[in-house]
Amino acid sequence: MCAHVLVAEDDEKQAELIRRSLLGEGHTAAVVHDGAAALDEVRRRRPDLVVLDLMLPVLDGFGVCRALRENDDIPVLMLTARSTEDDVLLGLELGADDYMTKPYSPRELMARIRTVLRRGGRPTETGRPDPVVRAGGLVVDPRRHTVLCDGSPVDCTPGEYEILLAMAREPERVFSRRQLLHHARGLDRASTERAIDVHIMNLRRKIEADPRRPTRLVTVFGVGYKLRSEGP
Template sequence: MRAHVLVAEDDEMQAELIRRTLLSEGHAVTVTHDGLTALDQARRLSPDLVVLDLMLPEVDGYEVCRALRADGEIPVLMLTARTSEDEVLRGLDLGADDYMTKPYSPRELLARIRTVLRRSNRDLQQHEHVIRAGGITVYPERHEVLRDGVPVDCTPAEFAILTTMAAEPGRVFSRLQLLACTRGIDRASTERAVDVHIMNLRRKVEADPRRPARLLTVFGVGYKLSAVRG
């Protein structure tokens, strides 16, 4: 089983050791050294597993784990130098799939990673396609949308538009381009119907639809989905 693993470890020597250990097993590896960057990379890259140190700068591992659980189901293996039962239980209660206490051997780390990946059934040969952008998660095969981890009901046309925009966050789409992605779903639609779909989507995915932070209007051109979490 080969996977893409995101390593969030502020100790650069430890991070490099983990990176080399994972590469030796054939995994792809992305390394970060603080919690904010770890969250950003997890949302952008959708890794198969996050190896997460608890004592991270900017945002600690507990808060990173809490945010990842709100976003979706990326497996998390926590690393901690703390051995108290309360600290371990806190991490597991937040949704960590497993934990390891420091120091640990590279062989044990690989064994734990293999176990978590098997348990989560995220083999790269079989895992479900997921699109994430700006706090929006789209599961095309399941026809499901989450906003900050909360399910959102979309019509078929709304789903087609949102999926198209989420696949290329930051790109500006004209009304005609967004209309084209609904062909076969909403045959009677016009370009102005796209405005209605966008208005309805804003009610569903924006904290304040009157001041959108995700689905943005680019005047004279069309619309774009912000890559930044709204």
């Protein structure tokens, strides 16, 4: 699949390496070196994916991600030299779909990019859309990459969408965090199961009448989460 990717990275050598790797995979790429320029470029030409460095000048990656999520659901892959879990979880809470901690190999980055793009609502490899899934007042349409909750549209990031789709396909099944992590991001050494808690929290804000007392997307203590087959 060919995609247009925006690379927001203030390290010019690193940005050029990413750009060349993307071109080598058949993608097109635009490169900017600060957060304000990233938002300007998104408005100029909407990308299929933003590769976003956390430590950008003018406006940092957190600010860019926050601004993107106010108006759009463009997939965001965050790059960070900060390996602390709080920074990673904040990025995910703001709507980043995945993250990589520096240093990383270009090969691993390209693999992550392929994974995020596959989750971004593109057709399946067979070209045949999956059937619409219904569970507990939710309607998840893989072909249109849309979610309805009690008839109202729900905006989900690609990671949130994949979690919801997996759970809606098997309502009442209890998923562990590791199983949901596989659906949302793929299994890799940089993943953290606590990231799933952030995705679940964000989903509850979108589909629950009272996110503090969830009745659809519920916790099974000591195990994980499940989506109830019947709505509240």
